[in-house]
Amino acid sequence: MIADNGRLLAGWGRACPSAAWVVAPEKAEDLNALVSGPGPFLARGLGRSYGDAAQCAGGTVIDCTAVNGIDEPDSIASRVRVQAGCSLDALLRAIVPKGFFVPVTPGTRYVTVGGAIASDVHGKNHHRDGTITAHVERLALATPTGTLECGPNGDPDLFWATAGGMGLTGVITDATLRLVPIETSKMLVDTERVPDLDACMARMAETDADHRYSVAWVDSLSKGRHLGRSVITVGDHATAADLPGKLAGDPLKFNPRQLLAVPLTPPVSLLNPLTLAAFNEAWYRRAPKRRTGELQSIATFFHPLDGVGNWNALYGPRGFTQYQFVVPFGCEDVVRRVLERLSSARAASFLVVLKRFGAAGAGHLSFPSEGWTLALDIPLGINGLAVVLDELDEIVANSGGRVYLTKDGRVRPEILHAMYPRLGEWNEVRQRVDPNGVLSSDLSRRLRLTGPCPRSGDRSDRGSTR
Amino acid sequence: MNDVTGMPQNVVVLGGGSDISRALLRALAGRRLSSVLLAGRTVESLEGAVKDLHALRVEKVEVAVLDVTDVGALEKFADLAAERLGTIDLVLVAAGVLGTAELSALDAPLVASLATTNFTGPAAAMTAFARVLCAQGHGRIVVLSSVAGYRVRAANFVYGATKAGLDGFALGLGDALVGSGVKVMVVRPGYVRTKMTEGRKATAFAVDASDVADAVVRGLEKDAEVVWAPSWLCYVFGLLRLAPRSLWRRIPV
Numbered sequence: 188m189i190a191d192n193g194r195l196l197a198g199w200g201r202a203c204p205s206a207a208w209v210v211a212p213e214k215a216e217d218l219n220a221l222v223s224g225p226g227p228f229l230a231r232g233l234g235r236s237y238g239d240a241a242q243c244a245g246g247t248v249i250d251c252t253a254v255n256g257i258d259e260p261d262s263i264a265s266r267v268r269v270q271a272g273c274s275l276d277a278l279l280r281a282i283v284p285k286g287f288f289v290p291v292t293p294g295t296r297y298v299t300v301g302g303a304i305a306s307d308v309h310g311k312n313h314h315r316d317g318t319i320t321a322h323v324e325r326l327a328l329a330t331p332t333g334t335l336e337c338g339p340n341g342d343p344d345l346f347w348a349t350a351g352g353m354g355l356t357g358v359i360t361d362a363t364l365r366l367v368p369i370e371t372s373k374m375l376v377d378t379e380r381v382p383d384l385d386a387c388m389a390r391m392a393e394t395d396a397d398h399r400y401s402v403a404w405v406d407s408l409s410k411g412r413h414l415g416r417s418v419i420t421v422g423d424h425a426t427a428a429d430l431p432g433k434l435a436g437d438p439l440k441f442n443p444r445q446l447l448a449v450p451l452t453p454p455v456s457l458l459n460p461l462t463l464a465a466f467n468e469a470w471y472r473r474a475p476k477r478r479t480g481e482l483q484s485i486a487t488f489f490h491p492l493d494g495v496g497n498w499n500a501l502y503g504p505r506g507f508t509q510y511q512f513v514v515p516f517g518c519e520d521v522v523r524r525v526l527e528r529l530s531s532a533r534a535a536s537f538l539v540v541l542k543r544f545g546a547a548g549a550g551h552l553s554f555p556s557e558g559w560t561l562a563l564d565i566p567l568g569i570n571g572l573a574v575v576l577d578e579l580d581e582i583v584a585n586s587g588g589r590v591y592l593t594k595d596g597r598v599r600p601e602i603l604h605a606m607y608p609r610l611g612e613w614n615e616v617r618q619r620v621d622p623n624g625v626l627s628s629d630l631s632r633r634l635r636l637t638g639p640c641p642r643s644g645d646r647s648d649r650g651s652t653r
Numbered sequence: 654m655n656d657v658t659g660m661p662q663n664v665v666v667l668g669g670g671s672d673i674s675r676a677l678l679r680a681l682a683g684r685r686l687s688s689v690l691l692a693g694r695t696v697e698s699l700e701g702a703v704k705d706l707h708a709l710r711v712e713k714v715e716v717a718v719l720d721v722t723d724v725g726a727l728e729k730f731a732d733l734a735a736e737r738l739g740t741i742d743l744v745l746v747a748a749g750v751l752g753t754a755e756l757s758a759l760d761a762p763l764v765a766s767l768a769t770t771n772f773t774g775p776a777a778a779m780t781a782f783a784r785v786l787c788a789q790g791h792g793r794i795v796v797l798s799s800v801a802g803y804r805v806r807a808a809n810f811v812y813g814a815t816k817a818g819l820d821g822f823a824l825g826l827g828d829a830l831v832g833s834g835v836k837v838m839v840v841r842p843g844y845v846r847t848k849m850t851e852g853r854k855a856t857a858f859a860v861d862a863s864d865v866a867d868a869v870v871r872g873l874e875k876d877a878e879v880v881w882a883p884s885w886l887c888y889v890f891g892l893l894r895l896a897p898r899s900l901w902r903r904i905p906v
Binding site: 188189190192193195200202203204205206207238239243244245246504505506508567568570572573576596597599600629632633 | 654655656657658659660662684685687740780783784787788789790791830832833834871874875876
């Protein structure tokens with residue numbers, strides 16, 4: 188008998204969905220009770236990780252989004268306790284009018300606090316402020332061995348295994364975040380167009396120290412001497428004195444709206460080399476050669492794509508993946524080679540983002556480390572793409588870099604251990620709280636994160652009947 | 654697990670000794686393949702495939718004796734396969750024989766036997782594996798159909814009819830499984846130069862087993878539900894299917 192198997196869940200890239208039983212508890216206590224069962228279990232937030240990180244085929248997926256309370260922020264100590272299912276969108280709506288901002292935000296507000304910690308997300312301020320877990324004072328974790336509290340000063344091993352731990356150390360139930368005081372909800376932004384990759388990198392290295400937020404958008408379709416032509420934006424929170432009279436009356440107003448939504452999945456990807464070339468050209472041309480001191484809203488500056496609902500559907504039924512890697516400073520040529528290689532494979536990309544990371548955090552599996560990070564959205568199904576990405580992984584790993592698990596859906600398990608040398612250390616902590624391995628995800632199974640290191644060319648033929 | 658580019662890690666093959674199976678496994682070994690369970694009528698029939706996989710440094714290679722016509726054994730075999738591999742990402746159903754369409758050679762038991770080998774057994778096996786894959790929430794069944802089943806012709810109508818049945822069963826099963834995380838891919842090769850077709854006259858569009866394997870890998874990358882090998886046969890047979898029967902029976906393919 189072929190039995191009903193629950194609900195189909197996919198990542199943001201919509202490329203390899205799997206079915207699981209979904210439960211959506213409303214109270215943190217219910218979360219604790221849930222993970223004491225036999226599993227496999229996995230917590231899921233808003234499903235913004237691109238690949239298979241928030242899927243648990245054949246198991247139970249705990250939808251945490253209803254456990255979303257926000258305590259009154261402590262305005263003296265600039266901190267707030269939030270439940271893990273709370274989205275950054277809801278959190279910002281609660282705290283911005285009170286004069287606070289989140290310490291780190293990724294490119295979308297539609298992630299949960301729990302998901303942000305499990306991915307150890309970074310933002311445009313990484314070069315200065317690090318990842319989100321650098322600003323977490325404590326968190327509570329429902330694990331198969333009970334509810335545990337941890338923080339950088341209390342059970343730091345468990346805390347740093349959870350920071351970027353992809354939800355595999357337990358279900359985060361709540362966390363206390365340090366906040367950034369702001370005078371206004373506006374950003375003071377400088378925009379600059381640069382003609383090629385060298386100029387972009389040189390300019391970013393120059394201006395990073397002067398601004399809290401910095402990022403470059405790179406035209407993935409430009410070739411030859413125009414390769415890597417970019418638009419750099421840098422910004423800081425505007426002070427009350429920066430606001431003109433008509434905005435000064437309500438300096439902390441925050442009410443972002445979705446402008447439009449993609450109503451259905453088109454039968455083929457609308458983001459193909461032709462449309463992307465037109466988009467990239469327009470994006471580059473539209474940007475001013477140089478503009479300083481422009482006032483932008485938080486949503487425009489940090490979360491431009493949140494203005495379009497379900498934009499991921501534009502990639503059609505086959506979906507897409509994001510290739511995001513980091514390589515140390517000095518490996519600028521790797522960034523160039525990746526752009527060249529993907530361009531010649533006709534793997535055009537919508538919004539390629541380049542950023543300089545500051546020092547790495549303490550999370551065992553945290554992605555950011557000092558160097559350049561490049562992120563490219565790539566439609567799947569392009570002939571030869573999978574092999575090209577495998578080659579790029581080798582180049583990245585050989586340069587001492589790594590790919591971001593939250594974006595990944597395809598890296599080779601064997602190479603992952605070179606990219607994340609602290610996997611063994613992480614696994615020891617994980618086994619302490621989940622000795623039977625009931626927490627798992629499609630990603631952890633695909634990459635054998637929770638098992639011994641897979642060796643390429645292993646011919647031990649365990650269990651062979653030959 | 655299957656990755657976002659469609660590549661499986663753990664694969665079960667029914668008819669593991671066939672040339673097309675071996676070619677596909679070689680192609681997958683270059684990607685993410687790490688564990689394989691090969692099933693065939695005899696262990697000897699699988700020896701070549703085992704050797705291939707060891708040479709390609711596939712981590713775990715297991716063999717099992719299975720006759721797909723022994724339909725009573727299939728449910729148990731599917732459970733055993735899941736137990737041995739942990740999870741099953743892809744099941745290749747490649748069991749089948751060409752048989753004959755010579756009227757002088759055909760009799761009732763022979764037709765019944767061909768139908769069991771090419772249709773009843775594989776369809777039952779797909780059902781057993783669909784159950785296991787559904788329970789694990791993901792997976793893909795790849796079934797070897799044939800252009801011969803797209804429109805049956807006199808020259809190999811018994812084989813063609815069994816493949817037509819299997820093709821239809823697989824498409825229907827795939828549709829029924831939408832939303833379960835389990836997918837079905839139907840592969841329709843034209844004339845393939847293999848052990849099975851040895852001694853038969855090759856047609857104009859003959860391909861090698863490796864071409865079929867490449868087409869399947871390409872199909873996995875594109876998440877295709879139907880794969881033709883070579884791919885342009887889709888258009889040729891799309892037209893031929895519309896030809897009037899008086900013309901169809903005269904086409905010398």
